Amino acid sequence: MTDxxxxxxxxxxxxxxxxxxxxxxxxxxxxxxxxxxxxxFTKLIPALSLGIIKRKDPGSKGDISQFQALTTxxxxxxxxxxxxxxxxxxxxxxPGALFWMWVTGLVGMxxxxxEAYLGVRFRGTDTAGEKSGxxxxxxxxxxxxxxxxxxxxxxxxxxxxxxxxxGNMTQGNAIASNVESSWNIPxxxxxxILTVMVMVVLVGGIKSIGRVTAGLVPFMVVFYVxxxxxxxxxxxxALPAAFAQIFTEAFTGSSATGGFAGAAIIIVIQYGVARGxxxxxxxxxxxxxxxAAAQTTHPVRQGxxxxxxxxxDTIIVVSITGLVIISTGTWSQTDPETGExxxxxxxxxxxxxxxxxxQWGHWIxxxxxxxxxxSTLLSWSYYGERNIERLFGRGLVMPFRVFFSxxxxxxxxxxxxxxxxxxxIFNGLMALPNLIGLLVLSGLIARETKYYLKHDPKLEAxxxxxxxxxxxxxxxxxxxxxxxxxxxxxxxxQTEYPSDDRIH
Numbered sequence: 001m002t003d004x005x006x007x008x009x010x011x012x013x014x015x016x017x018x019x020x021x022x023x024x025x026x027x028x029x030x031x032x033x034x035x036x037x038x039x040x041f042t043k044l045i046p047a048l049s050l051g052i053i054k055r056k057d058p059g060s061k062g063d064i065s066q067f068q069a070l071t072t073x074x075x076x077x078x079x080x081x082x083x084x085x086x087x088x089x090x091x092x093x094x095p096g097a098l099f100w101m102w103v104t105g106l107v108g109m110x111x112x113x114x115e116a117y118l119g120v121r122f123r124g125t126d127t128a129g130e131k132s133g134x135x136x137x138x139x140x141x142x143x144x145x146x147x148x149x150x151x152x153x154x155x156x157x158x159x160x161x162x163x164x165x166x167g168n169m170t171q172g173n174a175i176a177s178n179v180e181s182s183w184n185i186p187x188x189x190x191x192x193i194l195t196v197m198v199m200v201v202l203v204g205g206i207k208s209i210g211r212v213t214a215g216l217v218p219f220m221v222v223f224y225v226x227x228x229x230x231x232x233x234x235x236x237x238a239l240p241a242a243f244a245q246i247f248t249e250a251f252t253g254s255s256a257t258g259g260f261a262g263a264a265i266i267i268v269i270q271y272g273v274a275r276g277x278x279x280x281x282x283x284x285x286x287x288x289x290x291x292a293a294a295q296t297t298h299p300v301r302q303g304x305x306x307x308x309x310x311x312x313d314t315i316i317v318v319s320i321t322g323l324v325i326i327s328t329g330t331w332s333q334t335d336p337e338t339g340e341x342x343x344x345x346x347x348x349x350x351x352x353x354x355x356x357x358x359q360w361g362h363w364i365x366x367x368x369x370x371x372x373x374x375s376t377l378l379s380w381s382y383y384g385e386r387n388i389e390r391l392f393g394r395g396l397v398m399p400f401r402v403f404f405s406x407x408x409x410x411x412x413x414x415x416x417x418x419x420x421x422x423x424x425i426f427n428g429l430m431a432l433p434n435l436i437g438l439l440v441l442s443g444l445i446a447r448e449t450k451y452y453l454k455h456d457p458k459l460e461a462x463x464x465x466x467x468x469x470x471x472x473x474x475x476x477x478x479x480x481x482x483x484x485x486x487x488x489x490x491x492x493x494q495t496e497y498p499s500d501d502r503i504h
Contacts, residue, residue, distance in 0.1 A: 008421035011421075022269065044311065047304035052067065063206050063295070066302060071210070072213045073379065075217050089101060097271045098326070100250060106315075109311060111438060115288040118142065118288060118438075121299040135433065157387075166427055167377065173412055175374065198381070202404065213378060280309070
């Protein structure tokens with residue numbers, strides 16, 4: 001087991017190292033930002049209004065509302081990464097790592113828009129009448145020849161494996177261990193309760209998941225953010241120094257640990273980018289699966305709504321966690337008994353306890369972690385089942401939901417060092433085919449986005465207005481009817497692809 005852990009650690013270090021996935025993530029995000037004209041900055045306000053205030057497109061087709069698709073994606077991303085992941089980045093990379101998490105989030109908004117656009121653009125309708133889409137489909141349908149098929153298949157395989165790690169066992173373990181630490185409830189009891197709760201929700205499919213996340217996500221975000229804001233206001237005097245540390249050490253790496261002086265800046269960037277993506281999943285392709293289920297009148301509209309998920313996750317929730325840890329000085333605090341740095345698992349709880357009276361800080365972090373991790377379980381189950389469907393057909397979806405629920409108990413009650421390493425590796429491997437696809441399909445994304453926003457720059461057009469300016473646009477009639485180009489006749493979908501839309 002020690003040898004396996006060492007090998008997996010080395011593989012994870014390469015996948016998330018400075019010469020493989022990190023430059024691809026940042027490079028793809030920056031490239032898409034340029035091609036899309038900085039869409040995450042120019043359209044953020046109308047996108048937030050459409051997703052959070054308006055919440056739905058009247059008369060549109062899909063399984064869940066735009067708001068429910070947003071909260072489902074948020075439920076998957078706002079998890080342990082926002083609490084433990086941020087603390088890990090700061091513990092190893094120092095305050096400068098938060099800057100690179102911000103950078104990852106900002107350029108990642110363009111990646112999130114692009115993958116959500118493609119998820120809706122190339123979605124299909126399965127034998128149960130539900131919308132199904134994501135990289136496992138759009139890579140194959142959008143890229144001509146065997147390359148697209150290989151990329152789509154690779155994503156599906158990696159996603160199924162990853163969903164049991166990052167989306168299941170690690171989340172269940174985080175819930176059970178924190179509940180035991182806070183309230184002395186035995187791990188096995190938490191495991192049983194959690195398994196039953198997950199199974200009850202999952203049996204109802206995406207509509208059940210959408211209803212639960214739509215109610216749970218806004219509450220848990222507000223609950224956690226208000227606690228963090230209170231601490232930041234109470235420590236307002238420490239914020240200027242905190243920001244100075246963040247921006248200074250982002251380019252010096254003076255507080256980074258684990259490497260020689262010349263490698264310090266690489267460590268800061270590596271952990272900032274890796275934990276940033278672990279938190280917001282931009283470029284991973286997962287959010288496109290939730291976006292594909294949304295009721296929307298045009299792929300651009302849902303792409304913009306999905307883009308706001310990265311903003312909420314990273315620029316708001318991750319920032320709150322990071323600033324609380326830095327402003328309270330917890331990131332560099334040592335254990336009085338051992339003299340060693342506080343572990344990342346305890347760091348956020350210690351920071352909130354330091355900033356709030358009594359046990360409030362500890363309770364907020366524990367309750368927040370439980371809610372975050374539980375919602376992550378639900379969303380990642382949906383991601384897993386859509387890829388199971390891609391690999392084996394609709395018939396295995398219900399058995400997968402039951403099996404996924406039972407694995408939650410295993411995760412809650414087992415030691416997971418190896419699982420964490422597997423999760424990191426397959427998270428990275430999921431991103432690889434998706435990022436390649438985003439770059440190849442960037443011409444289609446940019447062209448169609450420009451065309452739509454030329455006619456509806458404020459995202460205020462209704463269904464009839466959209467129909468008027470999209471009439472005769474190649475591929476529009478097929479998409480509008482739900483018969484997405486490129487998939488099987490078995491699912492009632494056209495097989496020929498108009499030459500104007502296909503990427504050659």
